Amino acid sequence: MTAVPFSTGEADPYRRGQGPGHGQGHGHAVGRGDGGPAPKRVVVGYGFWIFLLSDIVMFSAFFASYAVLAGQTAGGPSGHDLFDQRNAAVETACLLASSFTCGMASLACEVKNRLWFYAAMAVTCGLGLAFLGLEANEFVSFIVRGAGPTRSAFLSAFFTLVGCHGLHVSAGILWLLTMMAQVFAKGFRADIERRILCFALFWHALDIIWVALFTVVYLLGAAA
Numbered sequence: 001m002t003a004v005p006f007s008t009g010e011a012d013p014y015r016r017g018q019g020p021g022h023g024q025g026h027g028h029a030v031g032r033g034d035g036g037p038a039p040k041r042v043v044v045g046y047g048f049w050i051f052l053l054s055d056i057v058m059f060s061a062f063f064a065s066y067a068v069l070a071g072q073t074a075g076g077p078s079g080h081d082l083f084d085q086r087n088a089a090v091e092t093a094c095l096l097a098s099s100f101t102c103g104m105a106s107l108a109c110e111v112k113n114r115l116w117f118y119a120a121m122a123v124t125c126g127l128g129l130a131f132l133g134l135e136a137n138e139f140v141s142f143i144v145r146g147a148g149p150t151r152s153a154f155l156s157a158f159f160t161l162v163g164c165h166g167l168h169v170s171a172g173i174l175w176l177l178t179m180m181a182q183v184f185a186k187g188f189r190a191d192i193e194r195r196i197l198c199f200a201l202f203w204h205a206l207d208i209i210w211v212a213l214f215t216v217v218y219l220l221g222a223a224a
Contacts, residue, residue: 045197055168062157082147084138101123102124102204
């Protein structure tokens with residue numbers, strides 16, 4: 001068998017710009033995918049998902065703590081005594097509806113329709129504030145009844161888990177108002193659209209966490 005000598009000058013069919021069907025200097029590497037970095041929108045979205053996963057890990061720790069301490073009432077009221085499922089159901093409806101309107105705002109952003117963007121974001125803000133108002137009223141009613149966060153380990157875990165979610169919703173509303181102000185001042189620039197994308201991911205993630213919280217805390221707690 002005769003060995004074929006390797007020549008550095010030999011044509012490589014997969015060399016950049018020299019593949020079949022491509023002329024000299026073409027910007028694609030045939031057989032190895034399209035070269036070049038990913039669009040910035042994709043990179044930003046991917047990076048923000050990593051942040052959201054770290055947030056979900058934190059909530060997972062709070063859920064685990066609540067599951068361990070749910071029965072530690074120290075002779076005080078339990079979830080069955082305190083939780084109002086109707087109030088929790090209204091909170092859930094507000095947050096899920098806000099997720100829909102947030103999606104509508106994202107669509108309005110894609111077509112660059114300011115009127116529908118402002119309307120959808122305003123409704124999202126109103127539903128978020130309604131959710132926070134119901135949650136704050138629930139917390140106050142518990143404290144008035146002597147079921148504050150220091151009453152038992154169960155209530156400490158409850159206020160920590162639900163309160164942490166409420167803080168995230170509050171931060172989301174501030175972010176929402178900031179996005180509305182930026183669109184009003186600067187329009188739908190590429191960097192602002194990326195921020196709106198990250199906000200939408202954040203808001204939808206809060207809805208997913210609330211569904212888990214509503215199931216584990218309110219439904220199972222009231223039935224226990």
